[in-house]
Amino acid sequence: MQIRFYNSLTNQVEDFTPITPGKVKMYSCGPTVYDFAHIGNFRSFLFGDLLRRFLELAGNEVHHVMNITDVGHMVEGEQDKMEEAAERVKVNKKSGRLPEGAIGDPNDPYQIAKYYTEAFLEDAKRLGYKIAYEYPQCVPHATDHVEGEAGMIGMIQKLLDKGHAYIAKDGVVYYSVESFPDYGKLSGNSLDKIQEGAGDRVSASDQAHKKHPGDFMLWKPDQHHIMKWDSPWGTGYPGWHIECSVMAKALLGADKIDIHTGGEDLKFPHHECEIAQTCGATGADTFANFWIHARFLFVEGKKMSKSDGNFYTARDVFSGNVQVKDESGSIVKLGKPVSPAVARFELIKSHYRNNMNFTVKGLRDSAATIQKLIEFRADLEEKTGGQAAEVDLSHPVLNQFASALADDLNISDALSVMHPWIRGPHPDPHESLAVWQKMNSVLSIAPVNEGTADAIQEVASEQEVATLEQAEGWLTEMLAAKADKDYAASDVLREKIIDAGFEVQQSKEGASIKKKL
RNA sequence: GGCGUCGUGGCCAAGUGGCUAAGGCAGCGGAUUGCAAAUCCGCCAUCGCGGGUUCGACUCCCGCCGACGCCUCCA
Known part of the structure; x- marks a missing residue:
């Protein structure tokens, strides 16, 4: 059976053959842990899971790694994501949206990251995301890979040594995109075509010290950032892209891997930069042989956004906190x-x-x-x-x-x-x-996670058990009423069972009730 | 403006240069049922628009229209 995948690197479907026959090394860009993961995140992650599980079905041993991004990288307005999260957490704690005692000290970014990492793993396990069962060995934290020669600091140093990076006047270490001829190969954005600031997300002050507008940050010295590490370039924090280059290499133990996955939006700049960093540092001609990107998820036909009211976390969906407009335009909650x-x-x-x-x-x-x-x-x-x-x-x-x-x-x-x-x-x-x-x-749907060593069991709550017992009682009564040809009573009982969320199934073999999903 | 993906029945969604254009949901007809539900059987599309290539295209090429993503926070 010849396996074929669409490779974003070449924009065509290609035959897939692992570098080492029978063994696949794959890396997926994982979640940021400043908030609950939403269903769009999970669409992308579960695509990676499906890919991985299929490769295993096809007889491969798959070494899959996915990172947890817990470094509070800069965002606009000079506030980092952990600071932002801290404020949100404080509000949510006050309003009771976060459970009591969930995050002891919202000002401690490690506590925030820990809380949301655990929440992510819990959601991921429930959704049958296999790699969540391989935490922590295949699910590294960015904050554990900053220091040391094999860490981000080591890779940045290597890039400086090889002339792929430079220290700008403001002390920031930048990657020089002009030093890497293949920059743009993945996204099709060649350097002259990248319109400076076309996405309107680059502030002029950040651009001032770069040699080329496409140069991206590897290290920023900043004493005020909450999460900071000592480095040869001053105490500060790493750029966003470097973590994946470092962790893929460190955990997969290779300069070249078979597959790298992520959401389509990560293709540029994130993955483009990862390639530049890894290949720049290792000298390898490619980083991943296959780059595979999942397209965006829409909700009720529209891009998910908080302001449109169609933004759902995984837990919103589990709890049935999902709504839709009906024909008349009024909002109906799924509710179950x-x-x-x-x-x-x-x-x-x-x-x-x-x-x-x-x-x-x-x-x-x-x-x-x-x-x-x-x-x-x-x-x-x-x-x-x-x-x-x-x-x-x-x-x-x-x-x-x-x-x-x-x-x-x-x-x-x-x-x-x-x-x-x-x-x-x-x-x-x-x-x-x-x-x-x-x-x-x-x-992995019936049941979820079949085949994993510790398949999660959906344990019925006490209330669910009580409801089931009650419904079974009604079923017995209903059958008795039917036997007496008291159809009115029988129908009332059947309604009660259905209202309790069950389906009554009758056939020649007998009657039973099934929980309706 | 640059780089890409896509446009198939009411909805979701495969696929092929020519045999009956998968499958699911919904719908319709029937079996079953006290009536239903579940189940089973059957029915239900000419593939965005206009050209071209070809003996023949929904499938290849060109143009147009439309949708969507990325172009340095974003799965």
């Missing part, structure tokens, strides 16, 4: 909790190179699909006692499924193999269970 499996499926079910549209309707569709899959799986489990046969990719259905994914991660095509197969027939449930487990090792 969304299972992590449903959220995951919603976020992975469309191709990574398309803008995916996150909608309440989509969420409902996904819930129906997950419900079906859970029942399908439960049925196989029951028939087999959980004993799966041995299957590999030569199995025709699995082969089609994997081949679809091998074609630039064509998830839609893979799902179009899955759906009719689920519908049956399944003469050998042991074999079907095995096939499903393989499929689910990639999809």
Whole structure:
């Protein structure tokens, strides 16, 4: 099975072959931990997860690394992100939006970062993001990689030694883009085409001391910054791009890696700068062979933004705090909790190179699909006692499924193999269970995280258990009423069960209730 | 202005130079049901617009229209 991916470096679909056969080294740009991660972040992260899980299904050993950005890099207005976060945290604590005692001292950036890192990992685990289970060994913190020869300071020194960086009059260490002929190769922005300040985000004072407007900061001496480290260029903090170059090299143990992923917005400048830094420092001709970018997520057809009221964190979705305008234009809240499996499926079910549209309707569709899959799986489990046969990719259905994914991660095509197969027939449930487990090792939706050592269990709360018991009681009463042909009473009871969030399923084999997702 | 991605049924979304244009959701018809739900069976598109290449294009080329992203905080 030839694997092919769209490579942003060449803007075409190319055959993928790992540098070392059977072993894939991949790096994903991870979250900043000054706030809860939103579903757009997770769309990008879960794309990386899908990629990784597919490569594993295809027989590769995947070494996946993703960073946690916890350095409070500068933002406009001379305020750093940790300072900004500190103020937000204080407000949220006051208003009760953050749990009591969540962050003891909001003025301590390490406490803020720790809190949001834990929140991120928790969300990521619930969404079946495999790498979250590999914390901390594959999920490094930027703040742990500032110092030392193998750290950011070491790489900056190397760049200075090799003439790729210079110290400007204001003491800031800049990367000289003119020293790196390939700068612009990834984004297609050649130096003469980069319109200075076209994005309107560059302040004149920052530009004053650069040799070229495209030069970017590697180290900024600044005593006032909250997070600061001593360096040969003064106490201060590192530039944004350097952390990924350093951590990829340090944790993956190679100058050249197979795959680097991130959101499409990171292509320029972030990834362009990473390439310049890594290749400049190591002398290697490439950093990653494949650069793969996920497109943005939209919510109800629009770019997610706080002011449009369509900005959701993962936890907003889990709790059902998601709203939509109905036909008359009034706002309707979804209001009911969304299972992590449903959220995951919603976020992975469309191709990574398309803008995916996150909608309440989509969420409902996904819930129906997950419900079906859970029942399908439960049925196989029951028939087999959980004993799966041995299957590999030569199995025709699995082969089609994997081949679809091998074609630039064509998830839609893979799902179009899955759906009719689920519908049956399944003469050998042991074999079907095995096939499903393989499929689910990639999809990770029923259940979430099948195949990982410590798959997270969605534990039902006491209240949920109580509700279930009550509903089961109603079901018994309902069946009794039906037996007495008291249909009015039976219908009332059925309504009660449905209102409690269950589905009543009746067939020749009997009646049962299922929690409705 | 520069660099890219994209435009397929009510919605989501694959795909191919020519065989019946996947799959899912919704809808419709039927089976089942006390009535429903779930389930099962069946039905449901000529591919943004205009040219060109070709025996033949939705698929290749050109133009146009439209959507979206990036161009130094952003997944």
